[in-house]
Amino acid sequence: MADVIDAASAVVWPKRCMFCGGAMFENSRLTCDRCRDSLPFVNGKVCSKCGRGKSECTCSSATLYYDKAVAPFYFETGVKKCIHALKFRSHTEFADPLGEYMLKAFNEHYNEEAFDFITYVPLHPDDLKLRGYNQSRLLAEYISDKTKIPLKANIINKIYRTQKQSGTSPMERFGNVFGVFETAKGLDLSGMNILLVDDIETTGSTLSECGKMLFLAGAQRVCCLSAAVTKLKKKGRN
Ligand SMILES: [Zn+2]
Ligand SMILES: [Zn+2]
DSSP states (O other): OHHHHHHHHHHHSOEEOTTTOOEESOTTOSSOHHHHHHOOBOOSSBOTTTOSBGGGOOGGGSOOSSSEEEOSEESOHHHHHHHHHHHHSOOGGGHHHHHHHHHHHHHHHSTTOOOSEEEEOOOOHHHHHHHSSOHHHHHHHHHHHHHOOOBOOSSEEEOSOOOOOTTOOHHHHHHHHTTOEEEOTTOOOTTOEEEEEEEEESSSHHHHHHHHHHHHTTOSEEEEEEEEEOOOOOTTOO
């Protein structure tokens, strides 16, 4: 009976695909058929540092304070829309399904890691107050829940507000986040292997600055997991 009601309600109130907004008549699905076959997955040979496909990697130019970064998607098309909705339009219900894709990437790339805990890129307290939630924390909570690796909140604090990173050059991005994070005084992370979760990896500047703080507190290894990674323009390409 529950199945019949479920099927009937799916016709009357179809679930919307979180990537394109299209109606779906099967409640168990994460995405519609069209998106399922066309999502911008990161696949093939992946750079072990930035998590992009080899053809998209631009790693050589910057020193990044983390060991590895991984993401299930490129920040494009429906994925971009979905993450924007999660981040700026209070669609917090997208966190768990996005987290499910991140979990797949986690299982693929981090199955041999022994993480001591999971933490996430913080918002400035004023921004957290305005938004009411930290989307990266929601993603980290999902990963923690499924992997049973403990989540530690408030490990990193954002002490200065930053301007929006979109529309700025890579150099500006690194300058923009320099010195804006700190860890709690006296925090000892000696020998720890930490999973750092974020929503979008762009130049890696934010992850790197957070990673630097974790290393300064003694961390031994920092690996990153984001919902999506941007494709950067390479020299010689437009
Ligand atoms: Zn769709
Ligand atoms: Zn790379």
